[in-house]
Amino acid sequence: MIKIAAYTRITNRSVVLNGEKIFTAKGENSLNLTELYRNRGIDYPKFFKMDNLAKSGFLGAELALRTLGLDTVTPKKGTAVIFMNSSSSLDDDIAYQQTIKSGENYFPSPSVFVYTLANIVTGEVAIRNKIMGESSFYIFEKFSANNMQSIIEQAFTNTSLDMVVCGWVEYLQGEMDVLVMAVQRDVVRGDEFNTLNINKLYDIK
Amino acid sequence: MIAALGDNIVCGLGFSSEEVYASVKKGIGGVKRYEGTFGLPDPFMASLIADEALDSAFADLGRGAAGDYTKFEKAIILSASKAIAQAGIDASHKRVLFILSTTKGNVDLLEHENYDRQKVTLWHSAGLLAGWFGNTNEPVVVSNACISGLCAQITAQRMIESGSYDAVVVVGCDMLSKFVISGFHSFKALSDTECRPFDALRTGLNLGEAAATIVYSASDNVAGGCAKMLCGAICNDANHISGPSRTAEGLNNALQAVLQVRPADKIAFVNAHGTATLYNDEMESIALSRSGLSSVPVNSLKAIFGHTLGAAGILETIISTMSLKKRKVLGSRGFERSGVSCEVNISAEERDITDDTKSCFIKMMSGFGGSNAAIIMEVGQ
Structure with missing residues (x-):
């Protein structure tokens, strides 16, 4: 059976890690990802060069995976990173477009351009955790537990896979909607990875 | 399949x-x-x-x-x-x-x-x-x-x-x-x-x-001459978001995975990503060497089509399937003298596939995000 061993739910208002609310936004403001990073004592300077989509997915994975005691050094061929969202990399696409607008304001930057690929967030999580299995990014109009379950279950037909860091990683112009789950085969702890349980976690606001 | x-x-x-x-x-x-x-x-x-x-x-x-x-x-x-x-x-x-x-x-x-x-x-x-x-x-x-x-x-x-x-x-x-x-x-x-x-x-x-x-x-009940995709693998380098691994870790892993279903002696050719950037082609040569594919004919179609991004993996699979059916390895336009550190069996000229037992080709690619993939296609005799 495939189980959800750990999860992180990040919305504009709060962060819930394995059922526990660990961080809330101040006042009327949206949650600040850099404050979340500092609050949790994470030490990974590459975080600061990431775009918002990558920061969202990175933090979702980072918080969940550290609760499992997963190290960041050992190469992990049996682990995959599979994320999905609705807007792809539109948040960074809009930022990049600003850099190529006109003759006087034409300064395309490779460090902005690289994040105009939605799958870069999967690469960031892979690099941090030495994940060397599959990395994939899918796009659907809306979050759907059915799509999540079928895509991830099908990935598990690869028998050399024992864990998938998966989830919905959406960030567009200050609006974030993130559910990252560490899903494992043959583990004792965690709820079954099915649509009912995926929806329960997504419904946490 | x-x-x-x-x-x-x-x-x-x-x-x-x-x-x-x-x-x-x-x-x-x-x-x-x-x-x-x-x-x-x-x-x-x-x-x-x-x-x-x-x-x-x-x-x-x-x-x-x-x-x-x-x-x-x-x-x-x-x-x-x-x-x-x-x-x-x-x-x-x-x-x-x-x-x-x-x-x-x-x-x-x-x-x-x-x-x-x-x-x-x-x-x-x-x-x-x-x-x-x-x-x-x-x-x-x-x-x-x-x-x-x-x-x-x-x-x-x-x-x-x-x-x-x-x-x-x-x-x-x-x-x-x-x-x-x-x-x-x-x-x-x-x-x-x-x-x-x-x-x-x-x-x-x-x-x-x-x-x-x-x-x-x-693939059940499909005519014999149809090309079949046998399997594929996706492997991350976990190394860098915009540069390939120096040791070709991910691509080598992807190649090893697809070679599980057919041994190297069944592979007529490998259609490489072959973008012609310094780092990509060098990395691919290392992956081919590490996977025991140095002597297998290799080609790249990028000088003909350019890198067609989201279409590339599909377009190059189609062209390679057509050439396999015609028992040809298409030439690599633009190639003259090897500029990679590991041996690669590549030619600007078209070559014949003379050994009838070579029924497959491998299509491989690498890209930003540290991602690598390979698939293996077969055309039955």
Whole structure:
């Protein structure tokens, strides 16, 4: 059976890690990802060069995976990173477009351009955790537990896979909607990875 | 295992796989020099699709006015229409799924002040495509940078083998724009001449526009001459978001995985990613060496088509399948003298496949995000 061993739910208002609310936004403001990073004592300077989509997915994975005691050094061929969202990399696409607008304001930057690929967030999580299995990014109009379950279950037909860091990683112009789950085969702890349980976690606001 | 029932390529060299293959055989390349195009300050080399030709072919479908659709939308609809017709499937059927492989879709719309945000989203493009054929299943978009086209085929295999669908229409497409070209230019990744994969004098890549489609179905009860996708693998380097691994870790792992289903002596050739950037081709040579494929013929099609991004994995699978059926290894245009550190069996000239037991080819790719993929295709005797 495939189980959800750990999860992180990040919305504009709060962060819930394995059922526990660990961080809330101040006042009327949206949650600040850099404050979340500092609050949790994470030490990974590459975080600061990431775009918002990558920061969202990175933090979702980072918080969940550290609760499992997963190290960041050992190469992990049996682990995959599979994320999905609705807007792809539109948040960074809009930022990049600003850099190529006109003759006087034409300064395309490779460090902005690289994040105009939605799958870069999967690469960031892979690099941090030495994940060397599959990395994939899918796009659907809306979050759907059915799509999540079928895509991830099908990935598990690869028998050399024992864990998938998966989830919905959406960030567009200050609006974030993130559910990252560490899903494992043959583990004792965690709820079954099915649509009912995926929806329960997504419904946490 | 899944079977390829029909295919199509829409690119600067033509609007059918046969037409495009014939151009390649005649030594016609699609990469040209453009100056002032897309309002870019610098000239660039690329393979573009002529707007008028695409509009006219789209109008010939007899379904909609060319002016109502973007170039990207016209290309995916045209390519899918032709492949579906060849495959002879009912694309509106509940047991048929559409998968769209693209990196940037309609991103050029962002240039306009009041752009329609929904139209820029990739799921909207995929919905338009599936809707054109009356298909009501929610389509899947795969956006995995340069390896998207292989990931889309691997996803198709999973969808069919899990019993979720009987047939999958896999469409890959990207169009070029100020957005895409300026980005690759900022990476200093573009060559200002026709690109030279694996060559000592290679200086970078050319980009290209294309849409390409393969219709896959379960392989039972399919005619013997059909090409079959046996398996695929996706492996991350966990090394760098914009540079390949120096040890070719991920690509080597992907190659090792696909070689589990057929040994190296069954492989007629490897169609490399071969973008002609210094680092990519070097990394591929290391992966081939580590996987025991140094003596297997290798080729790259990038000097003919340019790097067609989301379409590349599908387009190059189609051309390679055609060449395998004709028992040929296509030459690598632009190659003269090896400029990679490990031995690669590559040639500018077309070669014959004389050993009848070599029934397969491997298509491999690598891309931003540290991603690598390989698939293995077989044509039965």
